[in-house]
Amino acid sequence: MKIIVCVKQVPENDSVKIDPKTNDMVRTGAQGVMNPFDRNAIETALELKEKNGGQVILLIMGPDSFTEVLRDGLAMGADSAYLLSSKEFGGADTLATAYTLVAGIKKIGKPDVILFGRQSEDADTGQVGPIVAEDLNIPQATFATKVETISATTLEVDRDLESSIQKVEIKLPAEITVRSEINFPRYETPINIVKSFDKPLTIWNEKDLNVDPDKIGKKGSQTIVTKVYAPKKETKQVKFLSKKAGDAAKTIINELDL
Amino acid sequence: MDELQQKKQMLIQTYKRFTRRELSPIDMQIDQDGMYPVGLFNKVVATGLLSTTLPREYGGAGFDFNATSDALRIMATGNASMAVTLEGHFKTIEQFIKYGNKQLNDKHLPSASQRIFAFSMTEPSGGSNPLGISTIAKKVGDDWVISGDKIMITNGGLAQVYCILCKTDDDQMAVFVVDKDMPGFSFGKKEDFIGLRGTPVGEVVLNKVRVPGYHLLGKVGQGLEIGDNAHADARVLMGAVLAGITEHALNVAVDYSKERKAMDTLLFQMQVTQEKIADIAIKRQNIVNLYRSAANNKVANKPYRELAAMAKSYGSRAAVISGDEALQILGGYGYSREYPVEHLIRDARAMELAEGTIEKMNIEITNAEIAK
Ligand SMILES: Cc1cc2nc3c(=O)[nH]c(=O)nc-3n(C[C@H](O)[C@H](O)[C@H](O)COP(=O)(O)OP(=O)(O)OC[C@H]3O[C@@H](n4cnc5c(N)ncnc54)[C@H](O)[C@@H]3O)c2cc1C
Numbered sequence: 117m118k119i120i121v122c123v124k125q126v127p128e129n130d131s132v133k134i135d136p137k138t139n140d141m142v143r144t145g146a147q148g149v150m151n152p153f154d155r156n157a158i159e160t161a162l163e164l165k166e167k168n169g170g171q172v173i174l175l176i177m178g179p180d181s182f183t184e185v186l187r188d189g190l191a192m193g194a195d196s197a198y199l200l201s202s203k204e205f206g207g208a209d210t211l212a213t214a215y216t217l218v219a220g221i222k223k224i225g226k227p228d229v230i231l232f233g234r235q236s237e238d239a240d241t242g243q244v245g246p247i248v249a250e251d252l253n254i255p256q257a258t259f260a261t262k263v264e265t266i267s268a269t270t271l272e273v274d275r276d277l278e279s280s281i282q283k284v285e286i287k288l289p290a291e292i293t294v295r296s297e298i299n300f301p302r303y304e305t306p307i308n309i310v311k312s313f314d315k316p317l318t319i320w321n322e323k324d325l326n327v328d329p330d331k332i333g334k335k336g337s338q339t340i341v342t343k344v345y346a347p348k349k350e351t352k353q354v355k356f357l358s359k360k361a362g363d364a365a366k367t368i369i370n371e372l373d374l
Numbered sequence: 375m376d377e378l379q380q381k382k383q384m385l386i387q388t389y390k391r392f393t394r395r396e397l398s399p400i401d402m403q404i405d406q407d408g409m410y411p412v413g414l415f416n417k418v419v420a421t422g423l424l425s426t427t428l429p430r431e432y433g434g435a436g437f438d439f440n441a442t443s444d445a446l447r448i449m450a451t452g453n454a455s456m457a458v459t460l461e462g463h464f465k466t467i468e469q470f471i472k473y474g475n476k477q478l479n480d481k482h483l484p485s486a487s488q489r490i491f492a493f494s495m496t497e498p499s500g501g502s503n504p505l506g507i508s509t510i511a512k513k514v515g516d517d518w519v520i521s522g523d524k525i526m527i528t529n530g531g532l533a534q535v536y537c538i539l540c541k542t543d544d545d546q547m548a549v550f551v552v553d554k555d556m557p558g559f560s561f562g563k564k565e566d567f568i569g570l571r572g573t574p575v576g577e578v579v580l581n582k583v584r585v586p587g588y589h590l591l592g593k594v595g596q597g598l599e600i601g602d603n604a605h606a607d608a609r610v611l612m613g614a615v616l617a618g619i620t621e622h623a624l625n626v627a628v629d630y631s632k633e634r635k636a637m638d639t640l641l642f643q644m645q646v647t648q649e650k651i652a653d654i655a656i657k658r659q660n661i662v663n664l665y666r667s668a669a670n671n672k673v674a675n676k677p678y679r680e681l682a683a684m685a686k687s688y689g690s691r692a693a694v695i696s697g698d699e700a701l702q703i704l705g706g707y708g709y710s711r712e713y714p715v716e717h718l719i720r721d722a723r724a725m726e727l728a729e730g731t732i733e734k735m736n737i738e739i740t741n742a743e744i745a746k
Contacts, residue, residue: 307425310381310436313377
């Protein structure tokens with residue numbers, strides 16, 4: 117099983133200070149660490165590999181300093197790592213990031229599973245995984261709290277939808293975004309830390325990837341952040357309707373009070 | 375960051391994550407129970423922490439004392455007992471690396487990532503005067519037969535391999551390596567110490583334990599030198615543990631002083647508190663500087679014995695005083711077992727004794743200064 121895990125570097129949360137006047141995150145001097153949720157994705161990948169054989173490949177887009185995060189993942193047990201690094205990739209939103217990652221995934225070649233952490237601890241959008249799946253036109257499962265091997269071509273995934281658990285079978289190749297509840301990521305043992313420096317780590321830029329320059333970095337980004345604020349807290353209820361379309365339609369009409 | 379720095383940072387992250395998840399939450403419980411909970415030590419082994427300093431050719435990670443001491447400091451901010459358990463192991467491994475013959479090391483070191491190693495000098499008659507020991511090693515053919523009684527041994531009972539300081543029948547000092555499974559080896563009394571209550575400290579009894587000749591560490595006559603070297607290595611790492619304990623006290627005091635009001639003023643805004651917090655912070659930094667100087671000199675193959683003695687002599691006193699000042703900041707709560715400060719004082723206090731008393735270290739420091 118060839119498994120690609122996309123990871124990200126975020127500021128270590130105890131080194132981030134909040135500016136008391138502006139309420140902004142002050143990241144100067146903050147030490148970069150692997151996005152904690154991505155450790156869950158790597159753990160999932162390593163468990164899949166332990167069961168099915170194969171290899172775990174890490175992929176990250178970012179500046180050269182992000183190799184440190186890749187070493188972390190290699191020290192957890194991944195086999196190889198790729199960094200997509202270029203000035204041209206800078207300022208990317210989730211769309212341009214996903215486009216670039218997809219180019220990387222295509223160049224690495226035919227994975228069976230692509231794994232993401234649920235979201236990044238800093239920007240917290242949770243979008244990149246699903247966009248990658250769409251771009252590659254492969255099935256996806258988000259909010260995974262369990263991933264079981266059914267066969268060489270099928271996985272069973274538990275999706276935690278807060279009020280219920282949904283079991284889905286997913287045909288490979290597929291993209292899965294895992295929640296942090298899925299597992300406890302293993303520690304990088306001192307020996308594996310040292311060995312991680314003997315594992316292959318490849319750096320590619322936009323020329324290596326053969327990408328459309330208008331779709332990467334700031335140029336390729338469609339998102340404009342106009343304002344950042346804390347949303348009002350509301351809880352919403354989800355009702356599951358009967359499987360029969362006619363019954364469901366009736367219920368909706370009643371509910372809508374038409 | 376160069377590769378060495380990066381590896382060190384990763385090591386520290388592992389220690390930090392392990393400490394936060396596995397140790398800090400049960401720090402108070404370990405003190406109250408006077409032991410590690412079942413399974414904790416297995417997690418230490420499974421995480422590979424025992425192999426931190428073990429050379430790569432024996433299956434270890436081969437980290438130097440610069441990285442290892444910082445990692446132990448981080449661990450000690452969460453729980454000093456486990457940091458001392460590892461310190462006892464690491465300092466013993468160092469003596470194998472420096473003095474061990476190939477056959478001895480090939481036999482024992484590959485297991486050091488799973489098994490704890492300990493160093494035994496102290497006897498009921500006293501620890502400060504190693505020449506006064508009565509454990510005896512008699513040469514029988516190519517083997518040695520060892521009899522004696524060693525007390526207050528860090529990790530005694532938990533450790534599986536023991537270095538034993540002995541007198542040979544021709545009245546020379548020598549260190550022998552003994553496996554706990556050898557006939558004639560047994561465990562005696564476990565100490566009920568007031569601090570570092572997780573770290574097992576106990577007695578080992580040797581009743582005609584027969585070891586092959588290659589179990590001699592170094593040479594006959596080198597026993598005191600090896601003992602001194604083990605002390606120096608231990609003191610570097612204990613300096614780091616003491617810096618961690620002081621940092622723990624500082625963290626508790628700072629957090630408390632930011633919440634607690636006296637009249638209408640938060641404690642940290644009052645000059646009396648500021649003086650204490652500043653004093654603890656300065657002490658913490660001084661200990662860090664001392665143990666790091668010692669560690670860096672060791673790594674660079676420069677003399678480090680005096681610096682190591684300074685790190686532990688100054689560090690142990692400074693950590694005890696810092697704990698006392700933190701206790702005072704917390705007022706009555708500081709004197710309560712519900713807060714960790716009181717056990718930090720007891721933990722730090724152990725290191726005014728273990729690995730050479732403060733008095734012995736100060737004699738050594740003075741001798742070194744006089745000889746300059
Ligand atoms: C937590 C802990 C862990 C330990 N772990 C180990 C271990 O792993 N291995 C091991 O071998 N031992 C270990 N010890 C024992 C420790 O090394 C001894 O307690 C220490 O060396 C002192 O010996 P003692 O207790 O016999 O005191 P003594 O030697 O009887 O000393 C009593 C007092 O007299 C002072 N004194 C003695 N001689 C002199 C002198 N020449 N000049 C001035 N003052 C002097 C001492 O400083 C002390 O204040 C440990 C002790 C503790 C508390």
